[in-house]
Amino acid sequence: MSTESHAHAVHRDDFGAKLGMWLFLVTEINLFGGLFIAYSYMRHKYPAEFHHGGAELNATLGVTNTIVLLTSSLTVVLAIMAMQRGKAALSRAYLLTTVGFGITFLVIKTFEWSAKFHHGLYPSAPHLGTLPHGEQIFFGLYFTMTGLHGLHVLVGMCLLFVISNLVKSGKITQSKYVLLENGGLYWHLVDVIWIFLLPLFYLAA
Amino acid sequence: MSTSTAESNYLEYEGRHSGLLGWLLSTDHKRVAILYLVSMVTFFFAGVSAGFVMRLVQLTPFHKLITAQTYNALFTFHGVVMIFLFVIPGLNAVFGNFILPIIIGAKDVAFPRLNLASWYFFIGGALIAVTALFTGNGPPDTGWSFYAPFSIKSGTNVSLGVFAAFILGFSSMLTGINFVTTIHRLRAPGMTFFKMPLFPWALYATSWMQILATPVLAVTLVLVILERAFGIGVFDPAKGGDPVLYQHMFWMYSHPAVYIMILPAMGAISEILPTFSQRTIFGYKAIAGSSIAIAGFGSLVWAHHMFTSGMSAFGNILFSFLTMVVAVPSAIKVFNWIATLYKGSVNFQPPLLYALSFIFLFSIGGMTGVWQGALALDVHLHDTYFIVGHFHYVMFGGTGFAFFAALLYWFPKMFGKMYSNTAAYVAWFFLFIGFNGLYFTMLVLGMQGMPRRYYAHLPQYHLGHVIATVGSWVLILGLLLFFGSLLYAVFRGKKASANPWHGVTLEWTVPSPPPVENFDEIPEVSQGPYHFPSEVAL
Numbered sequence: 226m227s228t229e230s231h232a233h234a235v236h237r238d239d240f241g242a243k244l245g246m247w248l249f250l251v252t253e254i255n256l257f258g259g260l261f262i263a264y265s266y267m268r269h270k271y272p273a274e275f276h277h278g279g280a281e282l283n284a285t286l287g288v289t290n291t292i293v294l295l296t297s298s299l300t301v302v303l304a305i306m307a308m309q310r311g312k313a314a315l316s317r318a319y320l321l322t323t324v325g326f327g328i329t330f331l332v333i334k335t336f337e338w339s340a341k342f343h344h345g346l347y348p349s350a351p352h353l354g355t356l357p358h359g360e361q362i363f364f365g366l367y368f369t370m371t372g373l374h375g376l377h378v379l380v381g382m383c384l385l386f387v388i389s390n391l392v393k394s395g396k397i398t399q400s401k402y403v404l405l406e407n408g409g410l411y412w413h414l415v416d417v418i419w420i421f422l423l424p425l426f427y428l429a430a
Numbered sequence: 431m432s433t434s435t436a437e438s439n440y441l442e443y444e445g446r447h448s449g450l451l452g453w454l455l456s457t458d459h460k461r462v463a464i465l466y467l468v469s470m471v472t473f474f475f476a477g478v479s480a481g482f483v484m485r486l487v488q489l490t491p492f493h494k495l496i497t498a499q500t501y502n503a504l505f506t507f508h509g510v511v512m513i514f515l516f517v518i519p520g521l522n523a524v525f526g527n528f529i530l531p532i533i534i535g536a537k538d539v540a541f542p543r544l545n546l547a548s549w550y551f552f553i554g555g556a557l558i559a560v561t562a563l564f565t566g567n568g569p570p571d572t573g574w575s576f577y578a579p580f581s582i583k584s585g586t587n588v589s590l591g592v593f594a595a596f597i598l599g600f601s602s603m604l605t606g607i608n609f610v611t612t613i614h615r616l617r618a619p620g621m622t623f624f625k626m627p628l629f630p631w632a633l634y635a636t637s638w639m640q641i642l643a644t645p646v647l648a649v650t651l652v653l654v655i656l657e658r659a660f661g662i663g664v665f666d667p668a669k670g671g672d673p674v675l676y677q678h679m680f681w682m683y684s685h686p687a688v689y690i691m692i693l694p695a696m697g698a699i700s701e702i703l704p705t706f707s708q709r710t711i712f713g714y715k716a717i718a719g720s721s722i723a724i725a726g727f728g729s730l731v732w733a734h735h736m737f738t739s740g741m742s743a744f745g746n747i748l749f750s751f752l753t754m755v756v757a758v759p760s761a762i763k764v765f766n767w768i769a770t771l772y773k774g775s776v777n778f779q780p781p782l783l784y785a786l787s788f789i790f791l792f793s794i795g796g797m798t799g800v801w802q803g804a805l806a807l808d809v810h811l812h813d814t815y816f817i818v819g820h821f822h823y824v825m826f827g828g829t830g831f832a833f834f835a836a837l838l839y840w841f842p843k844m845f846g847k848m849y850s851n852t853a854a855y856v857a858w859f860f861l862f863i864g865f866n867g868l869y870f871t872m873l874v875l876g877m878q879g880m881p882r883r884y885y886a887h888l889p890q891y892h893l894g895h896v897i898a899t900v901g902s903w904v905l906i907l908g909l910l911l912f913f914g915s916l917l918y919a920v921f922r923g924k925k926a927s928a929n930p931w932h933g934v935t936l937e938w939t940v941p942s943p944p945p946v947e948n949f950d951e952i953p954e955v956s957q958g959p960y961h962f963p964s965e966v967a968l
Contacts, residue, residue, distance in 0.1 A: 241540050241615040248607040248641055256645035259679055263653070263664055266675055349661035358663075358670025365662030365669070369653065 239403040246407040250414050253377075257418050260370050264425060267362050274359020278367070279429025281346060283337060287427030290333050291419065297326030298416045301385070301409045311399040313392055320389035323412065327382040334375055338368075367426055374418055381415045384408050439846065439943045457542035458946060463528035464844070465549050466519060471913065473515035473556060478906060480508035485868075485902040488887060488895040498885040502571035503586070505883055507563065509574025510591065514598045515556055517829050518687060519605075521694035522640075523552070525836050526609060526633050528844055532937040532944060533627050535618025535953045540611035548604045555598035562590035573883060575684070578665035578676035582657045589658050596651045599644045602690070606640030609633050618936070620955035627935050627959040628717055632697025635721040639686045639693075643729065647683030650676065674739050681732035689728035691825060692792075693721055695832030696763055699785050702839050703767050705933040706782035707774025710960040713766035720759035727756040734803055738812045746805055753803030760796050764789060775964065779931065780854035784835035787862055791827025795820060798873065813883075816876025822869045834861075834912060841916065842930045846943040847923030853915035860908030867901025935959055 268275045304319035341364070345352030348365050388408045391397045397405050440460045447455050453465060484504050487495055496504070527545065531538050539545050563569040566587030572580055576595075581588050613634050617626060654676075656662050663669030665676045704711045711717065733741060733749040741749075767789055776782070798820040802808050811817065842848055875894040880887060887895060929938040936955075940948055 238540070238615055241611050244614060245541060245544075245607050245611045248610055252603050252607070252641055252645045254645075255642055256649045259646040259649035259682070260653075262679065262682075263675060266672070267664070270672075271670070347660075348656075348663065354669075361663050361669045362671060365664055365671075368660075369656055369662055369664070373649075373652070 237401075242403045242407065243410075246410050250410060253414055253418075257370070257373070257421075260366070260373070261421070261425075264366055264370070267359070267366065268429075271357075271359025271362060274357050275363050275429050277357075277430075278360045278363030279426060281341075281344075282367070282427050282430075283340070284427045284430075286333055286337050287423050290330050291423050293326050293330050293333070294416045294419050297323045297330070298413055300326065301412045305402070305405055305409050308392070308397065308399060308402045308405055313395075313398070316405070317389050317392045320385050320392065324382050324385050324389070327378050327385075330378055331375060334371070338371075341368075363429075370422060371426070374415070374422060377415045377418070381408075381412050384411060438945045439941065440946050441846070441943050443946045455546075457538070457546045459527050459531050459538050459542065459545060460844075460944060462545050462549055463524050463526075466523040466527060466552070469549075469553060469556070470516055470519055470524065473511050475909075477508050477511040477516060478909065480504045480511070482902060482906060484508065485899040487885070489899040499568070499571060501885045502573075502883075503563075503569040506570050506573050506591075510559060510570075510595065512825075513574055513687075514595055515552075515559070517691040517825050518598070518602055519552060520691055520829055521698055521833055521836055522609075522633060522636055522690070523548075523605060524833075525629075525698060525840060526605070526636075526694060529840060529937055530609060530612060530630055530633055531616065532940060532948050533935050534613065534616060534621060534630055535936050535949065535955065536612065536616035537947045537949065537952075539608050540615055541608050544604055545608055548601045548608070551597055551601035551604065555594045555596075555601060558590060558597060559594035562587045562594060566590060575680060576651070576654060577680075578654065578657070578673040579667060581654055582665055589655050592651045592654050596648055596655075599648045599651075602640050603644040603648075606637035606644070609637040610641065613637075618953050618955050624715065624718070625955055625958050628700035628711065628714070628721075629694075629697040631718040632693045632700070632721045635725040636690050636693045636697075639690050639725050639729070643683045643686040643690070646679060647687070650679040650683070653679075674736070674741075677736050677739055678733065681735045682729075685732040685735065686725075686729045688824070689724055691829050693724060695788065695829045695836075696721070698832050698836035698839070699767060699788055700763075701933075701935065702781050702785040702835055703770045704960045704962070705839075705931050706777045706779060706785075707771050708777070708932065708962045708964050709770060709774035710958075710962065711766070712769035712772075713762070714958065714960070716762050717766050720762045723759040724756065727752065727759065731756050734808075737805055737808045750803055750805050754800060757796060757800050757803075760792075764793060764796075777931075780849075780851055780858070781835050781839035781931070783855065783858055784831055784838060787858070788828060788831040788835055791823055791831055791865070794870075795823030795825075795828055798823060811876060813881055814876035815872040815880045815882055818882045819869045819872030819876055822872070827865060827869070831861075837916065839931070840937075841919070842926030843937055843942050843944070845920050845923070846926050846941075847919050848926045848930065849916055849919035849923055853911060857908050857912035857915065860904050860911060862908075864901050864903070864905030864908050868898050868905055869901075871898040871901060932962075934962055 300319045300323045304316045304323065307313075307316035307319060341347060342350075346364050347353065348361075348368060353361055353364060385408050388397065388405055391404065440458055443452075443458075445452060445456065453461055456462070483496070484501065487501055527539070568586045570576075570584070570588045570591035571586045572584055572588055576588065576592055581592070613626075613630055653662070653664055657665055661669070664671045665673055667673060700711060700717055731749060731752045733745060734753045737746050737750070798816070802811055802817065802820065838849070838854060871894050875891055875898070876882075878891065878894070880891045880894070926942045928941050930942075931938070936953060937944075939953065
């Protein structure tokens with residue numbers, strides 16, 4: 226690799242830190258990859274039931290959430306760009322905005338989930354048990370995958386909040402902001418996974 | 431050559447914390463390695479005890495010792511402990527941590543704090559596993575593979591046991607991330623990938639498998655927990671789920687995991703053989719490349735565990751073929767190791783003896799694996815003692831003996847002490863005889879049709895069980911002697927020189943035990959790793 230200038234000489238290795246983060250993202254992708262395999266297999270087995278299951282979901286809310294997350298990816302990039310120009314306060318503002326979008330996403334998600342609960346469409350619910358097998362699996366996977374994704378949103382928000390505090394206290398600066406970049410990478414991952422969840426569930430009908 | 435004084439070696443160094451805290455909070459890769467060594471050997475003996483009791487049960491015809499349910503819990507405990515707490519971290523966690531940075535000329539791994547955190551994940555997972563034994567409705571009884579649908583129906587404490595394995599996966603994954611970054615970023619100036627010793631090569635391949643495969647297991651285990659907690663249905667046939675899907679997802683990780691266990695062992699063997707034959711390794715690029723090939727093909731053979739689970743004929747044939755293919759890179763290694771000894775000046779020290787035993791036992795393990803890859807034969811051998819015997823030949827005869835060989839090889843470097851050669855030879859005798867008495871008998875029992883995981887056996891299998899049980903006693907005697915003599919050597923052994931085996935890789939250029947920062951000055955590397963001064967150019 227051409228970028229391998231020797232990390233020994235300097236105590237800090239930003240390239241190495243980013244490499245580590247990318248490798249971590251690979252593990253995250255494979256984590257969801259296992260679920261996508263389960264999804265593909267089950268959808269292949271129950272195509273009609275997945276169609277009906279998708280029709281039960283609220284595509285409008287799903288698309289709204291997509292827009293929210295995509296915008297939050299933009300604000301996190303703006304936070305990094307602000308830091309590169311040395312505007313720490315602006316960077317922090319963008320980070321907190323990103324966290325705000327994360328909260329918005331989770332609030333919308335909560336409304337969605339509680340509507341499903343209200344209609345008895347959750348795992349082991351008596352009503353869901355009366356539906357065809359494929360639909361039970363559809364909702365099992367829906368709650369598992371969006372739930373695991375929601376957990377990642379939550380973790381990402383905490384991470385970005387901690388980073389925003391480090392920006393405030395001057396631990397992250399114009400010349401040393403690899404942690405901010407890594408936080409941004411994680412947030413993009415959360416975004417990218419949602420991009421796949423949207424069509425697989427909400428647009429399945 | 432470093433000129434550091436003895437006071438500054440990593441064992442005696444007093445940092446911000448002293449005593450036990452100086453170990454528990456140290457991010458020095460060498461101390462983390464010793465933490466792993468001590469904890470893993472402890473767990474290893476816990477696993478051995480469970481195995482010992484299981485053998486006793488097969489010896490006593492009236493089963494007064496323990497109940498069938500306890501027997502199920504015992505083999506689950508034995509499997510979980512040995513797999514997740516011993517062979518998966520294995521040589522990777524102990525010698526990878528200790529030797530990797532030194533052998534590539536670095537002062538530490540890329541992320542020292544993450545490295546220590548990995549150990550805490552490891553210990554945390556282990557504690558949860560122990561908790562699972564004593565809480566809830568009894569210890570898990572599913573076997574280490576947690577097969578659905580039993581694992582989602584069993585009333586025992588499966589969720590907590592599965593969660594322990596999930597946490598342990600984190601430890602393994604983070605170590606993988608750490609090592610890949612270390613190898614990319616911290617090699618000494620001049621050490622290109624093809625001038626890197628073979629142990630780091632093997633660790634590199636292993637780390638990639640840890641990164642790629644472990645998350646799939648993690649999410650599979652999450653699904654089992656969710657299934658048990660909320661009934662999501664994915665693996666539950668009553669709700670339209672599919673237990674075979676569980677098997678696929680489980681083996682997608684757990685077969686590559688077998689290579690996570692064996693590859694670092696192969697890497698250590700590739701270090702030991704050149705040193706004790708004072709000859710450059712034969713086929714350096716072939717061995718390095720075969721590590722990558724094993725990682726690649728090893729990820730594509732998982733369903734050979736499932737020939738009798740009801741896959742399509744095409745699927746069976748495909749996975750059978752790929753299973754045959756994955757034997758090729760392993761064979762490449764074995765032939766190159768043997769060729770390395772040819773015309774070398776062989777110095778028959780304990781590490782070499784154990785390394786050669788590895789080659790012998792691993793070859794039996796590997797070849798019995800090919801048998802099971804053959805579809806027709808597998809129907810007969812599936813779920814018998816044959817698989818148990820095969821697996822122990824690979825994991826214990828392979829990884830276990832390589833672990834012992836590596837420990838004997840690097841022990842003088844790690845502790846700065848020499849052990850008794852005589853004790854190591856005598857221990858080898860008991861280990862080797864006991865091992866073959868125990869597991870070769872299992873291969874025969876399996877061929878005769880003895881099913882695995884059975885609490886009782888028919889009278890015609892009794893002689894085999896008696897031989898195997900006696901073998902287990904001899905084996906345990908060897909283990910006690912082996913670790914006992916090493917423990918004695920840690921405190922009472924003679925002082926070791928910096929390079930007792932006349933090795934030429936970088937770890938032998940630093941004092942024994944190494945100073946805290948390994949190198950005063952980062953070495954410059956200009957040639958391949960195995961240039962022995964005594965060797966005549968071929």
